[in-house]
Amino acid sequence: MIQSTSGDGFLAALPQLSSLDVNNRRVLVRVDFNVPLRPDGTVRDDTRIRAALPTIKALRDRGARLILASHLGRPKGAVTPELTLEPVGAKLAELLECEVRLPDEVVGDAVRKLVLDTRAGQIVLLENLRFHPGEKANDPEFAAALANLCDLYVNDAFGTCHRAHASVVGVPERVHERAPGLLLERELKALGRVVQNPEHPFVAVVGGAKVSDKLTVLLAVIQRLKQGDSLLIGGAMANTFLAAQGVKVGASLHEGDRLSDCRTVIRRAEARGVNVELPVDLRLGADLKGSLSRTIVVEPDTALDADEMALDIGPDTVGRFASRIRAAKMLFWNGPMGLFENPAFARGTLGVAEAVAACPGFTVIGGGDSVAAVRENGLAERVDHISTGGGASLEMIEGKTLPGVAALLSR
Numbered sequence: 001m002i003q004s005t006s007g008d009g010f011l012a013a014l015p016q017l018s019s020l021d022v023n024n025r026r027v028l029v030r031v032d033f034n035v036p037l038r039p040d041g042t043v044r045d046d047t048r049i050r051a052a053l054p055t056i057k058a059l060r061d062r063g064a065r066l067i068l069a070s071h072l073g074r075p076k077g078a079v080t081p082e083l084t085l086e087p088v089g090a091k092l093a094e095l096l097e098c099e100v101r102l103p104d105e106v107v108g109d110a111v112r113k114l115v116l117d118t119r120a121g122q123i124v125l126l127e128n129l130r131f132h133p134g135e136k137a138n139d140p141e142f143a144a145a146l147a148n149l150c151d152l153y154v155n156d157a158f159g160t161c162h163r164a165h166a167s168v169v170g171v172p173e174r175v176h177e178r179a180p181g182l183l184l185e186r187e188l189k190a191l192g193r194v195v196q197n198p199e200h201p202f203v204a205v206v207g208g209a210k211v212s213d214k215l216t217v218l219l220a221v222i223q224r225l226k227q228g229d230s231l232l233i234g235g236a237m238a239n240t241f242l243a244a245q246g247v248k249v250g251a252s253l254h255e256g257d258r259l260s261d262c263r264t265v266i267r268r269a270e271a272r273g274v275n276v277e278l279p280v281d282l283r284l285g286a287d288l289k290g291s292l293s294r295t296i297v298v299e300p301d302t303a304l305d306a307d308e309m310a311l312d313i314g315p316d317t318v319g320r321f322a323s324r325i326r327a328a329k330m331l332f333w334n335g336p337m338g339l340f341e342n343p344a345f346a347r348g349t350l351g352v353a354e355a356v357a358a359c360p361g362f363t364v365i366g367g368g369d370s371v372a373a374v375r376e377n378g379l380a381e382r383v384d385h386i387s388t389g390g391g392a393s394l395e396m397i398e399g400k401t402l403p404g405v406a407a408l409l410s411r
Contacts, residue, residue, distance in 0.1 A: 011180075011185060011188055011189060011192070013409060014179065014180055014188075014405075014408055014409060015177075015178060015179040015180075015408065016179055017055070017058065017059075017154065017179045017180065017181060017182060017185070019179065020152055020154075020177055020179055021177075022059055022062050022063065022064040022152060023062060023063040023064070023120070024063055024064075024065065024120045025064060025065060025151040025152060026064075026065045026067060026115060026118070026149065026150045026151045026152070027059055027064040027065065027066055027067065027150060027151070027152045027153070027154060028067045028068075028069060028146065028147075028149060028150035028152070028153050028154070028171065028175070029052075029055065029056065029059065029066060029067070029068050029069070029153075029154045029155075029156055029181065030069050030070070030153070030154070030155045030156065030157045030160070030167050030168060030171070030404075031052045031055075031056075031068050031069065031070045031156050031157050031181075032048050032051075032052070032070060032156075032157035032158070032159040032160055032388060032389070033048060033049055033052070033068075033070035033072060033085065033088045033092075034048065034070065034071055034072050034073065034159070035047075035048050035049060035072070035088060037082075037087060041082065041086075041087050042087050042090075042091075043087050043088060043090075043091040046091050046095070047375070047388075048159075048388060049088065049091055049092055049095065050095065051183050051388055052156055052181070052183060053095060053096070054182045054183065055154065055156045055181035055182045055183060056068070056096070056123070057096075058182065059154070060096075060121050060123070063120040063121060064120070064121075065115075065118045065119065065120055065121075065122060066118075066121075066122065066123045066124065067115055067118075067123075067124050067126065067149055067150055068092075068123060068124070068125045068126065069125075069126045069129055069146065069167050070085065070088070070125075070126075070128070070129060070157070071128060071129045071130040071135065071160070071167075072084075072085055072088065072128045072130070073128075073130070074130065075128060075130050075131055076130075077130065077131070077132065077133030077135075077136065078131065078133075079131045080128075080131065083128055083130075083131075084127065084128060085102060085125055085126075085127055085128050086102055088125070089101075089102040089125045092123075092125065096123070098121075098122075098123065099122070099123070100123045100124075100125050101114060101118075101122070101123065101124050101125070102124075102125050102126075102127065103124065103126065103127060104127065105127055105131075106126055106127050106128070106129055106131055106132045106135075107126075107132065107142065107145040107146060107149070108145075111126065111149070112148070112149060115149050115150075129165075129166075129167050134166055135165050135166050135167060136163075136165055136166075137166070138164055138165055138166045138169060138170050139166060139170075140170065142166050142170070143166040143167075143170025143171055143173070143174060144170075144174060146166065146167060146170070146171050147170075147171045147174035147175050150171075150175060151175075151177070152175060152177040152178065152179075153171055153172050153175040153177070153178040153179075154178065154179055154180070154181050155168065155172065155178070155179075155180055155181060155184055155404055155405075155407075155408060156180070156181025156182065156183045156184050157184070157404070158183060158184050158187040158188075158387070158388050158389040158392055158393075159388050159389030159390075159391070159392055160389070160392070160404060161184070161389065161392050161402040161403065161404030161405050162389070162391055162392040162395045162400070162402050162403065162404070163403065163404070164403040164404075168403065168404040168407065169403050169404060169406075169407040172407040172408055173407060178407075178408055179408065180405070180408055183388065184405075186385070187385075187387060187388065187389065187392075187393075188405065190364055190384070190385035190387070191364065191366075191385075191387065191393055191396045191397065192396075193362065194330065194332050194362075194364055194397065195224070195396060195397060195399065198224050198225075198330055199329040199330040199361065199362065200226050200228065200229055200329060200330070201228050201229050201230065201324075201327055201328055201329055202224070202225055202226070202229040202230075202328065202329070202330045202331070202332075203229065203230045203231075203232065203324050203325055203327075203328040203330070203331045203332075204221045204225070204229075204230070204231050204232070204331075204332050204333075205232045205234070205321065205325070205331065205332070205333040205334070205335075205352060205356070206218060206221075206231070206232070206233055206234075206235075206237070206333075206334055206335055207233070207234040207235030207237065207238075207334070207335030207336045207337050207338075207349075207370070208235045208236070208237055208334070208335030208336065208367070209235065209236045209237060209253060210236070210237055210240075210255060210258075211237045211240045211241070211255055211258045211261060211262060212255060212258055212261075213237075214237065214334075214335070214394070215258070215261050215265070216398055217334075217394050217397060217398050218231070218265050219264075219265065219268065220397065220398040220399055221332075221397065222265065222268050222269050222272060222274060225269070225272060225274045226272065226273065226274075227272065227273025227274070228273065228275070229273075229274050229275070230274065230275040230276075230277060230324040230328075231265075231269055231274055231275070231276050231277070232277045232321045232324060232325075233276070233277065233278055233279075234279060234313045234317070234321070234335070234336075234337035234338070234348060234352070235335050235336055235337055235338060236252070236253040236254065236310075237335075238278055238279050238310075238313070239252040239253060239254040239310050240254040240255045240256075240258050240259065240262055241262045241265075241266070241278050242254075242278060242279065242298065242302075242310075243256070243259060243262075244258075244259040244260075244262035244263050244266075245278075245300070246300055246301070247298060247300070247302045247303070248302070248303035248304060249304055249310060250303075250304030250305055250306055250307065250308040250309065250310075251304075251306065251307050251308060251309045252304065252308070252309045252310040252311075253309070275324065277317075277320055277321060277324060278298075279298055279310075279313045279314065279317040280297065280298050280314070280316050280317050280320060281295055281296060281297050281298060281313070281314030281315065281316045281317055282295065282296055282298060282310040282311075282312070282313065282314050282317075283295050283310070283311055283312035283313070283314055283338065283344075283345055283347070283348070284296060284304065284308045284309060284310055284311065285308075285309055285311045285339075285344065285345065286307060286308065286309070287309070288309075288311070288339060288342065289342065290344070291344045292344045292345070293308065295314050295315070296314075297314075297316070311338050311339045311342070311344075311345040312337060312338025312339060312345035312346070312347060312348040312349075313337045313338060313348035314348070315347075315351075317348065318337075318347070318348055318351035318352065318355075321351075321352055321355065322351065322352070322354075322355035325352070325355040325356060325358075325359050326355065326358065326359065326360075328359055328360075328361045328363075329360075329361040329362070330361050330362045330363075331356060331359055331361055331362070331363045331364070332364050332365075332366070332397065333352070333356055333363075333364070333365045333366075333367075333370050334365070334366045334367040334370060334390065334393065334394060334397075335367050335369070335370060336348075336349040336367075336369035336370060336373065337349040337351075337352055340369045340372070340373065341369075346373075349369065349370070349373045350373055350377060352373075353370075353373040353374045353377060353379055354377070354379065356374070356379075356383060357374060357379040357382035357383060358382070362384050363383050363384045363385070364383075364384060364385045364386075364387065364393075365383055365385070365386050365387065366386075366387035366389065366390050366393030366394065366397075367387075367390040367393075367394075368390055371386055371387075374386065
């Protein structure tokens with residue numbers, strides 16, 4: 001289990017990329033090229049493609065015949081032209097300044113011939129894995145077809161390691177020589193440090209929409225915290241915590257059936273001497289696309305109007321959160337503090353991002369909007385580790401074994 005081994009110790013149990021003999025051999029690399037596309041089909045954000053470049057370049061430099069495999073979107077097991085990996089292949093070719101060949105299918109005779117004809121240093125990018133229903137179902141025949149394309153297997157797609165899909169677990173079960181890529185190694189090392197060697201004061205910042213999505217994570221994090229550590233809760237999930245304390249949250253997104261769970265989280269945190277910080281002020285709006293209507297201070301008898309929604313934490317809350325963050329020796333952040341996609345309600349998330357960037361301790365961020373907040377504001381270089389997998393990072397923080405990582409362990 002990941003939770004019983006430190007980050008470095010767990011990596012020591014895995015085969016190393018540098019130990020593989022890849023010269024003139026076919027290497028299937030599971031990458032995460034699930035990138036956003038523009039309406040015209042071109043790549044809007046190439047962050048995930050760039051994240052895979054170190055592994056791809058390292059293997060090319062050593063003479064590997066590369067076969068890259070990824071999913072894109074949710075085509076539900078059917079060929080969906082707007083989700084083809086063709087624009088991804090074009091962007092990769094641009095970044096590497098080399099040809100990237102893309103077959104019309106995921107597997108099949110034509111694909112196998114193209115792969116067999118590939119020479120050392122050349123790259124084939126398979127079509128969208130999820131065009132085939134066998135990918136998500138971890139179908140043995142589909143996994144075997146992928147495995148038959150290669151001599152070695154490398155997983156560099158941390159963002160999919162919590163999924164027991166064919167390309168993630170089925171292929172490495174059938175390929176004797178396998179290893180994590182450089183990106184996956186970095187993820188395991190950074191998150192392993194947070195899980196196994198937390199430094200105190202430790203600050204966990206958790207946001208997002210639903211308590212139900214992150215309840216097990218919250219409870220697992222509390223078990224790792226000590227007296228003087230802090231749990232900072234923002235986003236729409238904070239509305240449910242406030243409702244559990246008697247605040248009338250109006251039309252705000254919240255889960256009325258999770259109030260007792262919120263009380264349990266607070267009770268367990270307080271029993272360990274952990275500081276739980278909830279919003280002390282809120283930015284309100286009348287609808288998701290509108291502008292700020294007012295900012296209110298949160299009191300025990302606070303009641304929002306029936307048509308009002310809490311859409312961001314207020315400036316006083318940002319200040320309180322920042323104070324905790326500045327004192328942290330280690331910090332993990334997942335989830336926005338408000339409706340980040342609307343500029344009127346982005347200030348809370350941006351304020352936390354600035355505080356995290358200035359934090360003197362070891363900082364880790366996982367989750368789309370949290371990552372976007374630091375990247376879009378030029379703060380990414382000041383964060384120790386930005387995870388490429390929101391769901392996978394949460395499961396690792398929770399202490400779960402990631403199927404894609406377990407599949408790489410030597411038999």
